[in-house]
Amino acid sequence: MATQLHRRLNAPAAVAVHGLTRSFGTRRVIDNLDLNIQPGEFVALLGASGCGKSTLLRILGDLDPEFSGEVTVPTRRAIAFQAPRLMPWKRVWRNVLLGLPGRPDRARAERALDEVGIGHRADVWPKVLSGGEAQRASLARALVREPDLLLLDEPFAALDALTRLKAQALVAELWQRHGCAVLLVTHDVEEAILLADRVLVMKDGVIAHQESIALPRPRDVADPEFTRIRGELLDWLGVRQGAAH
Ligand SMILES: Nc1ncnc2c1ncn2[C@@H]1O[C@H](COP(=O)(O)OP(=O)(O)OP(=O)(O)O)[C@@H](O)[C@H]1O
Numbered sequence: 366m367a368t369q370l371h372r373r374l375n376a377p378a379a380v381a382v383h384g385l386t387r388s389f390g391t392r393r394v395i396d397n398l399d400l401n402i403q404p405g406e407f408v409a410l411l412g413a414s415g416c417g418k419s420t421l422l423r424i425l426g427d428l429d430p431e432f433s434g435e436v437t438v439p440t441r442r443a444i445a446f447q448a449p450r451l452m453p454w455k456r457v458w459r460n461v462l463l464g465l466p467g468r469p470d471r472a473r474a475e476r477a478l479d480e481v482g483i484g485h486r487a488d489v490w491p492k493v494l495s496g497g498e499a500q501r502a503s504l505a506r507a508l509v510r511e512p513d514l515l516l517l518d519e520p521f522a523a524l525d526a527l528t529r530l531k532a533q534a535l536v537a538e539l540w541q542r543h544g545c546a547v548l549l550v551t552h553d554v555e556e557a558i559l560l561a562d563r564v565l566v567m568k569d570g571v572i573a574h575q576e577s578i579a580l581p582r583p584r585d586v587a588d589p590e591f592t593r594i595r596g597e598l599l600d601w602l603g604v605r606q607g608a609a610h
Contacts (some may be wrong), residue, residue, distance in 0.1 A: 379404050380425065380514060380546065385434035386570075387420055394420050395432070396570030404513065407540055407547045409557035411602060412567035418550045419518055421567070425548065426516045439513035439546070447519040449503035451491035458487040461506045477505035481535060497528035501535070508539065515540075517549045521556065533560060537582070554598050558591055559584050566601040574601045 380402035387395040394417040402408050412418050423429040424436060426444040451460045458474040471487075478484045481501040486494060494502060500520060507515055517536070521529045537560055540547050551557055557564045558578055566574040576594055578584075584591060 379437070379439065380548070381435070381437040382425075383435040385421075385424065385432060385436060387417070387424065387429070387432045393570055395424075397434075398571045400565075400572055402514075402546050402548060405544045405546055407549070407560060407562045409549045409551055409561035409564045410567060411551065411554060411557055411564060411598060413602065414552075416567050417570060418567055422516050422518050422548065422550055425514070441510060441512045442514040442516065443507035443510045443512040444516040444518065445500075445503045445507045445520050447522045449491075449499040451494075451499060451502055453491050456488055456490060457483075457494065457502050460491060460502060461509050463506060465509070473509060474505070477509040478502070480508060480539065481505045495528075496524055497532060500524060500532060504536070504539070508543065511543075512545050515543075515545050515547045517547060519550055519552065522552065536560065554595055554602070555586060557598070558594055559586070564594075564598060566598060568601070574598075 380400065382398060382400040385395055385398040385400075386393060398421070400421075410418050410421070420429065422444070424432050425438050426442060427438075428444070451457070452463065455463070458471055458478065459469060461474040461477055462469050475484055475487050478487050481504050483494075483498050483501050483505070486498055486502070491499060491502070500523075503520070520536070521532050524532055533556060536547075536549075549557070549560065558580075561578055564576045564578060565572045568574075576597060578594065580588060580590055
């Protein structure tokens with residue numbers, strides 16, 4: 366079993382990972398991985414299914430202590446998953462405050478809900494929310510913590526195409542307003558290029574490739590440079606049809 370060698374939490378608003386290894390049984394899912402994320406940087410993480418993306422995110426989010434290596438993350442961090450994970454027995458505004466210490470501050474929850482466009486849903490039960498609204502509530506729950514690092518594990522994967530585009534635009538806007546660093550796990554190469562400053566490709570337990578995206582925002586999928594980067598990333602993912610390596 367892997368052991369935790371170092372963990373420093375009171376870091377500046379940046380991520381520094383060095384020599385990270387995580388095994389399940391005899392399989393090393395993460396194998397001596399290094400990663401740095403600057404304060405305020407938006408990083409997207411791509412990789413084949415099962416390559417260890419969520420495992421990495423869970424370690425950064427403090428949900429998995431069974432690793433070896435050095436992991437430095439900002440103290441203020443928040444995580445949102447593909448499933449919104451709202452508690453059905455708590456009204457939406459109380460879900461937003463879930464886990465925060467002190468007396469429930471309804472005004473604080475409402476501000477976060479307003480920010481993601483569902484302030485009018487503060488008093489309802491989670492079950493009446495649409496999929497897009499539930500995902501927004503989940504984002505509000507992350508934002509209310511005013512994180513320096515926002516970890517997003519395929520937050521748009523379950524949404525229909527139109528709702529997904531709106532949610533992507535919302536995340537871009539929130540990121541620009543809050544200035545937190547973001548690590549977004551996604552399967553969608555276009556989504557990664559649209560949103561991120563830097564796109565990482567995870568393979569064989571490490572960051573095998575990275576692309577810095579210098580295109581101005583908002584980005585245009587028809588831009589030739591966008592197309593070039595997409596081709597490059599698809600090559601690394603081994604999924605471009607007819608492409609020679
Ligand atoms: N708690 C666990 N116990 C045993 N094996 C695990 C555990 N968590 C993850 N794994 C294994 O580790 C590997 C990486 O899983 P992980 O969920 O990190 O992949 P992923 O890249 O996020 O995949 P996907 O893109 O399909 O979500 C998988 O083979 C998975 O089965």
